[in-house]
Amino acid sequence: MFQVPEAKLCHIQHIKDHREAGWAWSGLGSLYLITHDLSQASVCFKQAAKLSGKLTTSAQNWHFIGPFPIGKAETDGDPVESFGGIWNITSTRFLPEYHLLSELAPSGRVSWTSLPPKSAEGLVNIAPKLAWGDLVNSLGSTGIMEWQGWAVTEIAVNADNANVVARCLGVNTVYVDGFPVTGDVYHREQFRFSIPLNIGIHSVCVRARAKGVLAFGCTFEVAEAAFEIHVPHFLPDFVAGRLFSGFVALPVANLHRNRWLRNIRVHLEESSESSSFRIRPEKLEFAVAPGQIRPVRFELQTVTKDFTLSSCSDLQLSIKISTSEGTKSRQIVLRCRTLSQSFLFTFVDHDGSVQHAAAIAPTGPCDGESDVCPVVLTLHGTTVPPQNQADSYKLMINNEFVFGFSSAWVLAPTRLVFLLLQF
Numbered sequence: 001m002f003q004v005p006e007a008k009l010c011h012i013q014h015i016k017d018h019r020e021a022g023w024a025w026s027g028l029g030s031l032y033l034i035t036h037d038l039s040q041a042s043v044c045f046k047q048a049a050k051l052s053g054k055l056t057t058s059a060q061n062w063h064f065i066g067p068f069p070i071g072k073a074e075t076d077g078d079p080v081e082s083f084g085g086i087w088n089i090t091s092t093r094f095l096p097e098y099h100l101l102s103e104l105a106p107s108g109r110v111s112w113t114s115l116p117p118k119s120a121e122g123l124v125n126i127a128p129k130l131a132w133g134d135l136v137n138s139l140g141s142t143g144i145m146e147w148q149g150w151a152v153t154e155i156a157v158n159a160d161n162a163n164v165v166a167r168c169l170g171v172n173t174v175y176v177d178g179f180p181v182t183g184d185v186y187h188r189e190q191f192r193f194s195i196p197l198n199i200g201i202h203s204v205c206v207r208a209r210a211k212g213v214l215a216f217g218c219t220f221e222v223a224e225a226a227f228e229i230h231v232p233h234f235l236p237d238f239v240a241g242r243l244f245s246g247f248v249a250l251p252v253a254n255l256h257r258n259r260w261l262r263n264i265r266v267h268l269e270e271s272s273e274s275s276s277f278r279i280r281p282e283k284l285e286f287a288v289a290p291g292q293i294r295p296v297r298f299e300l301q302t303v304t305k306d307f308t309l310s311s312c313s314d315l316q317l318s319i320k321i322s323t324s325e326g327t328k329s330r331q332i333v334l335r336c337r338t339l340s341q342s343f344l345f346t347f348v349d350h351d352g353s354v355q356h357a358a359a360i361a362p363t364g365p366c367d368g369e370s371d372v373c374p375v376v377l378t379l380h381g382t383t384v385p386p387q388n389q390a391d392s393y394k395l396m397i398n399n400e401f402v403f404g405f406s407s408a409w410v411l412a413p414t415r416l417v418f419l420l421l422q423f
Contacts, residue, residue, distance in 0.1 A: 004034055022052030026156035030201040045199055049158040054222045056156040062115040063093040066149020067128040068102045070209060078207070079148070086150045086205050087178060093152060104130055104147060115151065123169070123217035126151065126208055142211075151206040155220050157197050163223040163257050165192040168206070170216030175205045183216075190230055194223070194291045196257045223255040226325035230293070234356045236300075237343040238336040241309035246300035247346040249354035250330060252321060254288040261288035262324040266298045269318035269329060276307050277317065288323075296321060297354055312336040342390040342403055342410075357413035358390035360404035367407055375409045386412040 011028040015021060029044030048056060068079040080086050080100065092098040093112035102110045115124045128147060135144045155176075157164060168174045168183035175181070182193050208214050230251040236244060254261045266281045268274050280299040288294045300317075309315065315334045320327060337343040342360045349355040366373035380389035389412040394401045404410050 004031055007031055020051055022048045022056050022158075023156065025051065026056050026158055026201060029158075029199075030156070033200055041199075045158045048156065052158065054157070054159040054162045055164060055220060056158060057153075057220050062124050062151045062153045063112050064115050064126055064149055064151045064208070065089075065093070065100065065112050066102070066110055066126075066208065067104050067130070067147030068100075068110070068149055069104060070146045070148045073209070076148070080150060086152070086207075087203065090152050090203055090205070104128070104135065104144075106131065110149075117217075123215050124151070126210070126214045126216075127212075132212075146209075146211045148207065148209045151208050151216075153204045153218075154201050155197075155204060156201045157199050159222075160199050161257070162197070162199075163226070163255055164195045164197050164220060165223045165255050166195055166218060166220050167192045168216070168218040170214065171206050171208070173207070174218060175207075177202045183218075191293070192223070192228075192253065192255065194255045194257050196290070225328065226254070226256045226259070227261055227288070227323060227328065228253050228255060229319075229321060229328055229330040231330075232332065234344060234346065235332055235334055236346045236356070238309055238312070238315065238334055239343050239361075240339050241312050241336060243300070243302055243307070243334075244343065245345040245347060247297070247348055247354045248300055248319075248332070249295035249297050250319060250321065250332075251293050252288055252296050252323075253293045254290055256290050256325060258290055259325060260290065263322075264288070264296060265322045266296060267320045267322065268300075269320050271318065273315055274317055276303055277301065278303055279319075295354065297348075309336055312338060340403065342387050344387060355414050356386060357411060358386035359412070360390050360393065360410040362407050362409060363402060363404055364406040373407060373409050375411050376405060378410065378412050380412060380414075386414055 008028065008031050011024055011031065014024050015028065018024065025044050025048035029041045029048060032041035032044060070076060078085070080089060083089055099109040099111040101108055115126060117124055132145055136142055166174065166176070166181050167189065168181065169187045169189070170185060171183040172185050173180050174183050176195050176197070179195065181195055184191055204218065206216065230253060232248060232250055235248060236246060238244070252261065264286065266279055268277060268279045278301050280301055282297045313336055315336065316331060317334070318329050318331050320329045339361045340363070342358050344356050344358055346354055346356045362373050365371070378389055378393070380386060390410050391403060393405065393410050394403045
């Protein structure tokens with residue numbers, strides 16, 4: 001491969017021919033950093049930032065080496081570790097003659113291939129071109145279709161103290177210069193994680209593991225805010241106009257590269273709807289670490305105990321969270337449900353977390369001298385939300401569904417509560 005002086009000349013020649021190439025300016029700046037020529041490096045990165053912004057990414061251009069045979073996740077080894085690991089061979093992807101041995105390939109050899117994006121979101125499909133049918137027939141099992149490999153790209157940070165955040169979908173972990181960054185195999189796009197990166201070019205590596213085809217993608221950007229508030233996973237309902245419970249957990253994500261969120265306070269923004277409510281925050285002082293997502297818990301209370309909504313309709317409130325790094329707001333909408341409908345309520349679980357359950361009131365009076373209604377406890381399965389579980393208890397009367405039982409409550413808690421009951 002090129003040495004640093006030769007690489008500088010190549011970059012300079014490329015920039016002469018393509019002066020708007022922001023990535024080339026970032027590359028030249030990184031080469032000057034290697035030789036400790038900080039003034040020249042600063043000029044290059046300023047030009048790169050002018051052309052491409054604080055962050056230049058080639059995350060739409062991935063290179064892949066593989067596929068290799070795979071073992072169980074708990075005991076599997078890295079097939080490139082004997083060559084010094086993926087960090088030692090990333091530069092070889094530009095050598096067409098470079099190859100590694102793999103039992104899956106017909107020739108017994110695999111080399112680097114380019115993986116262009118397949119969608120506007122930058123998702124990449126890794127679909128090894130092998131005679132899978134012959135391999136399955138030879139082994140008598142589709143287990144041979146499981147493979148592993150490495151995908152590699154780079155990003156360039158063109159400004160100091162930039163809060164770079166990553167969102168990687170389809171994989172559980174991404175390594176940026178060896179630093180592990182959480183991915184998301186469930187393709188949820190709302191989660192981003194900060195990365196402590198200095199100015200320069202940084203390698204991004206994904207250890208790909210799949211059966212058949214793997215679709216993944218990573219986006220990198222500079223966060224303008226130090227933190228963000230996610231949409232809460234669940235909220236309590238009003239029941240017949242009254243607040244049944246008021247525990248709320250707002251997930252707060254710290255996007256700063258090295259600062260903790262401290263002095264966290266929760267407030268209810270003033271509005272015509274909020275005048276009847278107040279917030280009781282949790283008493284425990286806490287901080288949110290860089291890259292961490294933590295629920296901020298509080299209890300929404302009515303100012304008067306006998307408060308009832310004038311009409312059973314959705315209520316919108318604005319919650320403001322102030323921290324040492326600024327203030328942000330999040331709108332929440334609380335539903336109003338009638339006694340003939342299932343409703344959600346929240347509570348503080350044994351581990352201190354806010355959890356939720358669904359319930360349906362009895363459709364008629366309860367038998368017995370004390371008029372105490374029994375409770376039908378029902379536990380949902382995986383991916384089934386509590387309200388769907390509660391709503392499964394219904395019957396058809398006059399072509400309309402009637403939910404629940406005539407003389408018993410239906411209670412459908414989350415699975416965490418079920419574990420507590422078992423304990």
